[in-house]
Amino acid sequence: MTAETSFSQAPPPEATRRSRLTAQRIRSAWIFLTPMMLALALVAGWPLFRNIYFSFTDASLTNLGAAQWIGFDNYYSKITLPSGREITSGLLVDPEWWRAVGNTLRFAFLSVGFETVFGLIVALVLNAEFKGRALVRAAVLVPWAIPTIVSAKIWAWMLNDQFGVINDVFLKLGLISEKVAWTASPDTAMTAVLIVDIWKTTPFMALLILAGLQMVPKDIYEAAKIDGVHPVKQFFKITLPLIWPAVMVAVIFRLLDALRIFDLIYVLTPNNAQTRTMSVAVRENLFDFDNFAYGSAQATMLFFIIALITILYITLGRVRFDGGK
Amino acid sequence: MARAVTTRTKIGYTIAAWAVALVIFFPILYTIITSLKTEQEAISGFSLIPSFSTQSFSDVQSQNNYWRPFTNSVILAVGSTLLALVVAIPAAWAMAFSPTKRTKDILMWMLSTKMMPAVAVLVPIYLIFLRTGLMDTRIGLTILLMLINLPIVVWMLYTYFREIPGEILEAARMDGASLRDEIIHVLTPMAVPGIASTLLLNVILAWNEAFWTIQLTTTNAAPLSAFIASFSSPQGLFWAKLSAASVMAIAPILILGWFSQKQLVRGLTFGAVK
Numbered sequence: 189m190t191a192e193t194s195f196s197q198a199p200p201p202e203a204t205r206r207s208r209l210t211a212q213r214i215r216s217a218w219i220f221l222t223p224m225m226l227a228l229a230l231v232a233g234w235p236l237f238r239n240i241y242f243s244f245t246d247a248s249l250t251n252l253g254a255a256q257w258i259g260f261d262n263y264y265s266k267i268t269l270p271s272g273r274e275i276t277s278g279l280l281v282d283p284e285w286w287r288a289v290g291n292t293l294r295f296a297f298l299s300v301g302f303e304t305v306f307g308l309i310v311a312l313v314l315n316a317e318f319k320g321r322a323l324v325r326a327a328v329l330v331p332w333a334i335p336t337i338v339s340a341k342i343w344a345w346m347l348n349d350q351f352g353v354i355n356d357v358f359l360k361l362g363l364i365s366e367k368v369a370w371t372a373s374p375d376t377a378m379t380a381v382l383i384v385d386i387w388k389t390t391p392f393m394a395l396l397i398l399a400g401l402q403m404v405p406k407d408i409y410e411a412a413k414i415d416g417v418h419p420v421k422q423f424f425k426i427t428l429p430l431i432w433p434a435v436m437v438a439v440i441f442r443l444l445d446a447l448r449i450f451d452l453i454y455v456l457t458p459n460n461a462q463t464r465t466m467s468v469a470v471r472e473n474l475f476d477f478d479n480f481a482y483g484s485a486q487a488t489m490l491f492f493i494i495a496l497i498t499i500l501y502i503t504l505g506r507v508r509f510d511g512g513k
Numbered sequence: 514m515a516r517a518v519t520t521r522t523k524i525g526y527t528i529a530a531w532a533v534a535l536v537i538f539f540p541i542l543y544t545i546i547t548s549l550k551t552e553q554e555a556i557s558g559f560s561l562i563p564s565f566s567t568q569s570f571s572d573v574q575s576q577n578n579y580w581r582p583f584t585n586s587v588i589l590a591v592g593s594t595l596l597a598l599v600v601a602i603p604a605a606w607a608m609a610f611s612p613t614k615r616t617k618d619i620l621m622w623m624l625s626t627k628m629m630p631a632v633a634v635l636v637p638i639y640l641i642f643l644r645t646g647l648m649d650t651r652i653g654l655t656i657l658l659m660l661i662n663l664p665i666v667v668w669m670l671y672t673y674f675r676e677i678p679g680e681i682l683e684a685a686r687m688d689g690a691s692l693r694d695e696i697i698h699v700l701t702p703m704a705v706p707g708i709a710s711t712l713l714l715n716v717i718l719a720w721n722e723a724f725w726t727i728q729l730t731t732t733n734a735a736p737l738s739a740f741i742a743s744f745s746s747p748q749g750l751f752w753a754k755l756s757a758a759s760v761m762a763i764a765p766i767l768i769l770g771w772f773s774q775k776q777l778v779r780g781l782t783f784g785a786v787k
Contacts, residue, residue: 212692213611213692214611214613216607216611216692217606217607217611217613218607220603220604220606220607221604221607221608221619223600223603223604224600224601224604224623224663224667225619227600227660227663228622228623228626228660228663228664230660231626231634231638231657231660231661232626232629232634233626234637235633235634235636235637235638235641236629236633236634236637238636238637239633239634239635239636239637242636242637252640310533310537313526313529313530313533314530314533316523316526316529316530317523317526318523318526318527318529318530318531319523319527320527320530320531321530323534324530324531324533324534326770326771327534327535327537327538328533328534328537328538329770330537330538330541330767330770331537331538331540331541333717333721333766333770334541334721334762334763334766334767335720335721335723335737335738335741335762335763336721336723337721337723337738337739337741337742338738338741338759338762338763339540341741341742341744341755341759342540342541342544342755342756342759343540345752345755345756346540346543350556351555351556351752353543353558353559356558356559357559360559387537387540390537391537444628447630448630448631448632450631450632450724451723451724451727451742454727454742455742466630466632467630467631467632470632470635471632471635471728474632474635474636474639475728480636483636484636487630487632487633487635487636488633490630490632490633491629491630491633494628494629494630498628
């Protein structure tokens with residue numbers, strides 16, 4: 189289309205034309221980037237600062253205008269009573285909060301750990317040659333592609349103590365002697381959440397690891413085979429080191445998601461102290477208890493805890509996001 | 514001899530792979546089966562054979578005003594995706610074809626915003642919605658979902674655009690094409706597969722989004738995710754109805770996904786699997 193009109197007028201000297209074009213392109217590039225950066229600042233930058241500001245005030249949802257600056261009191265404060273007794277309060281000495289932090293970390297490490305191992309196994313199976321690969325790959329991906337809310341509801345019913353099929357099948361197989369309240373009982377609530385999360389997210393892990401597996405050159409295995417290297421040794425000495433960068437990237441993606449988990453727990457085990465994670469605790473304080481400022485302090489701390497873990501992971505694990513490319 | 518071994522291994526792998534797929538897919542399959550049962554059947558123990566009753570589907574549609582959240586889901590998912598593309602295509606063009614020293618920093622900053630926990634910005638965004646009257650409106654949520662998924666949209670388009678040789682665009686430019694022509698008439702047609710899979714992924718992400726839709730809607734703008742979350746606690750006899758509602762909520766994804774498996778895999782893994 190453009191070719192027909194192109195030479196209708198004498199082109200300016202090549203050099204000036206090029207530099208003019210370059211300048212114009214750089215200017216346009218910045219103009220094109222501006223809306224995106226403004227949008228991100230609007231949704232991520234400014235609200236984050238505002239949240240941190242709230243955490244230093246005594247704001248509540250009904251009393252935002254009259255919010256007073258109270259310094260670090262939401263985090264830590266110490267009052268000495270006339271009797272000489274000291275009372276400390278605030279987030280840093282709040283056992284409920286630290287329990288939520290503990291729950292979150294426990295959930296994150298267990299779920300990501302299992303997902304990595306299962307993901308590796310599934311990826312190794314999917315990487316082999318077999319019939320109906322496309323269909324299998326699609327079927328495996330479904331739990332990851334459907335809304336978490338839907339999976340949580342489905343599992344809530346399957347794990348239901350009275351009518352759930354899991355109790356029914358386990359009873360018939362003799363694995364349990366009486367019906368278990370999987371999502372309500374303090375002993376099993378975390379296990380229930382872990383099962384659902386592992387089921388939902390293993391496919392994602394498997395696919396990311398599969399991407400790494402597909403980049404391993406086939407002739408390495410040929411060579412190993414000729415040298416008579418045992419398949420198990422092949423896996424640990426050849427496959428694993430080569431796909432390690434892909435695994436590391438997959439783990440950080442998952443870890444970030446696991447540390448802020450909300451919707452699965454909100455639906456599957458609401459009001460259960462054993463599965464109350466940081467995000468769930470923050471939401472409770474913000475909306476259910478109207479502890480706006482305190483919730484903001486928790487949200488701020490959650491942000492820094494996640495940032496710290498991410499930085500540690502990336503530096504200690506020497507993760508390179510462009511590693512495979 | 515060698516051939517026989519290979520065939521046997523292949524059969525072994527086929528069985529293993531299908532077993533893995535069945536285990537992973539089974540809860541979904543059981544939900545589909547349950548949706549075709551009556552409420553009484555649904556709670557009377559494990560059974561793979563339903564009575565093929567469509568009662569639950571019609572109940573959900575008539576009793577629970579199902580079509581309102583369904584329409585909301587469609588509007589939110591499609592609307593936010595189209596809006597995101599309008600902002601993202603020029604931005605991804607700038608990053609892929611006109612990189613500066615800062616491009617890498619911007620890209621990293623953009624991705625890092627995706628790593629931020631949503632609760633850390635919940636209060637301020639909740640307040641903005643409250644003050645501007647956007648609470649529980651489709652337009653408010655559409656804009657928010659667009660902003661939230663924007664980093665992924667830009668990132669995916671960027672990975673696709675990078676595969677297009679810059680010389681083609683340069684040639685068009687040398688032929689006197691304006692920047693507007695270059696992007697609309699040269700780049701976009703070449704990037705149609707990439708744009709399509711970005712669109713698909715973003716529709717699915719927006720369809721699945723629950724954190725914001727639960728916090729920022731009540732009834733008017735609530736999409737299917739919020740609707741299903743509020744499908745009250747599993748006390749009454751409505752497992753079959755819940756299954757029917759769930760099947761209707763995941764059907765669009767299953768259908769979209771089936772017709773675009775390859776793009777979906779690439780999208781869901783942020784371009785890692787090609």
